[in-house]
Amino acid sequence: MITTLRALLAGFINLLVLLFFASNASSDDLQWSFGVEAGPVWQSRNDVQIPGDTGTRFSLADFAGTGPFPFVRLELTYDINTRHSLRFLLAPFEYTETGTFNNDVFFVDQTFVAGQPAEASYRFNSYRATYRYLFYRNEKWRWRVGVTAKIRDAEITLKQAGKYASDSNTGIVPLLNLYGVYQPAERWNLIIDFDGLASPQGRALDLGLIARYDLSRQWFVGGGYRMLEGGADNSEVYNFALFNYLLLSAGYRF
Numbered sequence: 001m002i003t004t005l006r007a008l009l010a011g012f013i014n015l016l017v018l019l020f021f022a023s024n025a026s027s028d029d030l031q032w033s034f035g036v037e038a039g040p041v042w043q044s045r046n047d048v049q050i051p052g053d054t055g056t057r058f059s060l061a062d063f064a065g066t067g068p069f070p071f072v073r074l075e076l077t078y079d080i081n082t083r084h085s086l087r088f089l090l091a092p093f094e095y096t097e098t099g100t101f102n103n104d105v106f107f108v109d110q111t112f113v114a115g116q117p118a119e120a121s122y123r124f125n126s127y128r129a130t131y132r133y134l135f136y137r138n139e140k141w142r143w144r145v146g147v148t149a150k151i152r153d154a155e156i157t158l159k160q161a162g163k164y165a166s167d168s169n170t171g172i173v174p175l176l177n178l179y180g181v182y183q184p185a186e187r188w189n190l191i192i193d194f195d196g197l198a199s200p201q202g203r204a205l206d207l208g209l210i211a212r213y214d215l216s217r218q219w220f221v222g223g224g225y226r227m228l229e230g231g232a233d234n235s236e237v238y239n240f241a242l243f244n245y246l247l248l249s250a251g252y253r254f
Contacts, residue, residue, distance in 0.1 A: 030217065035075040035251030037226075040068030041093070042244045046122070047231075048107075048156060049238035050167045056105040057238065060156075064097035064120055071245060085144065087130040087177075094123035107158050108165035118160035124241075125153040128195065130177050140183055148175040148195050150204070156239070167237065173197070173204055187214040191224075202232035210249065222249040 046060035074090040098119050105112045112118055132146035155168035180192040193208035210224035224247055231240030 030253040031079045033075075033077045033251055033253045035077075035220075035249060037071075037073040037075075037245075037247045037249045039071065039245060039247040041071045041246075042067040043069075043241060044244060045240065045242040047238070047240050050108055050156070051236055052233065052238040053235045055107055055238075056103070058101065058103075058105050058107075060120060060122060060241075063099040063101065063118075064095065064122070065099075069093075069095045075251075083134045085132045085134075087128070087132065087148075089126070089128040089130070091126040091128070093125065094121065096121040105158075108167050110158070110163045110165040112158055112160045112163060112165075116160060118158060121155070121157040121159075123153070123155040127151040127153070128175075130195070132177060132179055142181045144177075144179040146177040146179070148177045149173075150175055150195070169237065175204060175206075188212070189214070191222075201234055202230065204230035208247075210247070212249070218253045220249075220251050220253070223247060224249075 043061045043064075043066055046064075047057060048060055049055045049057035071091075071093050076088045078086045080086065096119065098117055100117060101112060101114045103114050105114075128148050128150045130146055130148040132144040134142065134144050136143040150173040151170070152173055153170050155166060157164070157166040175195045175197045178192070178194040182190045184190065189212040191208070191210040191212055193210065194206065196205040196207070197203065198205075206226070206228050208224060208226040210222050210226075212220055212222035214220045226245035226247055228243040228245070229241070232238070233240070
């Protein structure tokens with residue numbers, strides 16, 4: 001995971017450097033923006049039961065620990081015009097940890113024995129495309145609302161003394177998007193970034209609170225907090241998780 005994050009981050013930094021030397025954009029045609037978030041993430045909750053009706057419910061947060069784990073998110077935005085914009089997001093996340101179960105766990109089609117070393121792998125990659133519409137603007141505030149198509153690439157794997165069981169899930173999830181920017185002073189922006197939707201079968205909520213500072217018209221840095229919560233509850237799978245992120249961000253407009 002760390003090697004993958006380093007490769008993604010190195011590639012993104014190289015891209016920003018190329019853009020810095022290649023761009024001669026004027027103050028009126030900065031339509032594109034690249035951004036990266038990185039930092040530590042903690043799992044406050046990660047409850048699993050697979051199958052959802054006959055499996056044993058256990059806590060990956062208790063088994064693997066709460067973290068922190070490293071994360072990175074890459075974002076590309078494009079302002080079509082004043083009102084309309086697009087956002088593309090790449091958010092990979094995974095970890096592998098060893099531990100022991102306090103009780104026997106029936107997972108997928110295998111029973112993992114309590115008190116013996118086991119290995120758990122958790123993957124939750126998110127790829128999103130968002131359309132946003134600017135519906136309110138004044139001297140301090142800008143609010144956009146939109147829709148997000150999210151591709152979820154998830155997998156949970158357990159290993160123990162020759163036993164192996166894995167459950168993977170890939171699908172498209174529709175979300176609502178809300179994006180607000182408050183400018184308390186020149187160069188400073190306070191950002192609310194939300195993707196989310198809930199139903200009786202499950203939910204997905206992603207909320208970011210970020211302070212951003214413009215180093216120039218093109219370069220910006222920031223920091224803040226992000227919360228990711230959600231899961232599914234059906235006969236095939238029960239999994240609800242809560243992750244808390246501390247983030248540093250940087251980006252480039254052109």
